[in-house]
Amino acid sequence: MCGAGGPSLKTGLGVHLYTANASMGKTAFYNSDGDFLIVPQQGTLEIRTEMGRLRVAPHEICVIPRGIRYSVDVQGPSRGYICELFQGHFELPNLGPIGANGLANARDFLYPVADYVDEDEEWQLFNKYGGNMYTTTVKHCPFNVVAWHGNYAPYKYNLDNFNCMNSVTYDHPDPSIYTVLTAPTDTPGVAACDFVIFPPRWMVMNKTFRPPYYHRNCMSEYMGMVYGKYDAKVGFVPGGSSLHSCMTPHGPDAATFYKASGEELNPVHFDKGLAFMFESTYMLKLTQSALEAPERDLEYYKCWQQLPKVFDPTKREVIVEVPAAAAEGAAGK
Secondary structure (H helix, E strand, C coil): CEEEEEHHHCEEEEEEEEEECCCCCCEEEEECCCEEEEEEEECCEEEEECCEEEEECCCEEEEECCCCCEEEEECCCEEEEEEEECCCCCECCCCHHHCCCCECCHHHEECCCCCCCCCCCCEEEEEEECCEEEEEEECCCCCCCCCCCCCCCCEEEEHHHCECCCCCCCCCCCHHHHEEEEEECCCCCCEEEEEEEECCEEECCCCCCCCCCCECCCCEEEEEEEEECECCECCCCCCCEEEECCCCCECCCHHHHHHHHHCCCCCEEECCEEEEEEEECCCCEECHHHHCCCCCCCCHHHHHCCCCCCEECCCCEECECCCCCCCCCCCEC
């Protein structure tokens, strides 16, 4: 879909969509270019790796480090997202003032146990190297590790275990409070990739606009949807993607703006969906196939066309008058 940098200098990342309707059988794969962060959106993946097996379903993620051989079985049509990290590895963010517990806790990450296969049958082995695909045939099962130790291994995490840190006072905090994993750069404060989720959570803020505020970002934001709907974007469907490039203004669409501007600010439990974001300091370049995709929304910009001018300089106040067709009962100041 898009990316920046490249594997030869071990800099940057790539973002992919995957679809599958058949298992790999006696075929294995390993990626020399980078680590894979896999986000299933539909269908459970039965992943057999050199270190053992991982069962990864929607609501979960899996990270497979570069060079680790694996094979995938599917039970039916499957699709999802992949962030290919050329640079470094994913790690937990520094919790700082939060303290020891919060966001994604280390205890919830699961590693496989050795699953030795003694099989002298022919397997086809694929290797992605420098953006090219190579293949060879081996005379035994590649999953023949009897035992292993260390921390260079694949792992999974259930996003339902994420412990949100939200505001109960005012304003909409920066999305960094939803960071599951990060791949830092040498520049403090920006990452090659932050994996951020927007899960079910309580939204309790006083005297404020609760959806994401309008902003320009120094980071590029690639967004996906696992299930349900996103609270700031009408019509953003599971399996969909959006890209807001760095320094490009964006925020809630007009319908969300009108609705949120007139809501009574009672505690709300948002449980309508699970969205996520691959956020990167790099400027992501779209692939030709993404630009030419028939599903591409060429009228996306129109979702902001009805946003009003709300400040009255003569009264020195902000007034939101809601069009009749925009959002019922959403008028307010």
